[in-house]
Amino acid sequence: MRRLAHEPHAEVSVHIKPLRASLDNSGLAHIPPTPLPASSTVATRPVQGDTMAINLGDRVTVTEGEMREVLARFQPYWPSYLLTIEPAPFSGLRYTFAPFTGREAEPSRPEASYDDPALAHVWEADDPVEHKLRTGARTILREVFQQALLKWRDAAFVADLKAVIKDAPVRWQAYERELKATESAYAYLRTAEAGREWPAAVCRLVDAHNRLTAAATAFEERGRQIAYVNEKHLYADLGWAPALERAGHPEGRAWLVGGAYEGRYDAYLTDQVRRLIEQQQEFVARVGRLSGMPTT
Structure with a gap:
């Protein structure tokens, strides 16, 4: 896991390890909180006193503890070119990528993520916590690979121009x-x-x-x-x-x-x-x- 930008008085250092999910009687996977890497910090903003919350977009707001779990579910699919994740100024998250050359493989969401039980859709009415965690992790997955693809396309355009000019x-x-x-x-x-x-x-x-x-x-x-x-x-x-x-x-x-x-x-x-x-x-x-x- 990589470093996430932090704000004063809201730094959390944790570790991510490989996830192992088990199913309860409801058939839903409940994954115990998994620590993030020691080098990572999670940025949070205070909401209503001492309550800390992080807005992930898609109408999903999580606590710092839930953010650890969201990132833990995203961690197996963290691409090498993603450097940081940090809260955007008003809502959602901001991603920093290493420069693309345009000669790498086209970024795409890993196929394994579609069959990951820790990311599978669950109705909010059936399990509000799992619904929030899974939606948050899928949001990050989608945004990371969509934004990476756009940046890669620009780099590929430039690389192809250089080759023919x-x-x-x-x-x-x-x-x-x-x-x-x-x-x-x-x-x-x-x-x-x-x-x-x-x-x-x-x-x-x-x-x-x-x-x-x-x-x-x-x-x-x-x-x-x-x-x-x-x-x-x-x-x-x-x-x-x-x-x-x-x-x-x-x-x-x-x-x-x-x-x-x-x-x-x-x-x-x-x-x-x-x-x-x-x-x-x-x-x-x-x-x-x-x-x-x-x-x-």
Whole structure:
């Protein structure tokens, strides 16, 4: 068992050992109080004088003695990545986890916990104490593994991004350079100097188009992989921009990455470049027709 945060004047140090349940005549398992580890402390808040209570959420409030038993029932399923449990500021509990890499096995509630008699449902009318203890332990089980899964999904998203980004920043920079070169070559056609060397100026624009297309295609190769990762982690809590930042590439927010859906990929960047080149080619051809200049 791990350390639970404590408040002043409410520290309890105890031990958890493996549980052994026996059934009474009612058929309900009654497990005697089991001490927690000496390193653990249970945080409590005073309620009505000297009475101590801990709110577990799900409309379950337990005494510090009952909390020992709740934790004892949860202890066999305590995952290695759960560091602490402590009361949340207003209600329920707060869990602290070790950082996930995203390469661990996906967190999930242990199958054995579903068949644990110390956790099995019992009606409150049949046994109010057992109902409270079991509900409290199941609440912790559910919350721990649900929250761990969310954190793991975020970490897996980041890890997968790191794996596919590779030289995407370099490729994007190359695309941006070629885009500027294309814009410059196209703008030059509107100058008087271009009129004196029109075929050569147009040829330079065509060369710029070819380099821009190659650069966009090169980035699109990485963009396709990034888009598939984004689709894979569509339901992660971590958004696109924060995931890129945690992956070490906050500049990636400026990348034009295509869309992926059910194995299909829409190439936004190369489509945009193709439309740009078509527009510029149409302009050059129109100028050539109106001025009598050659278009190539």
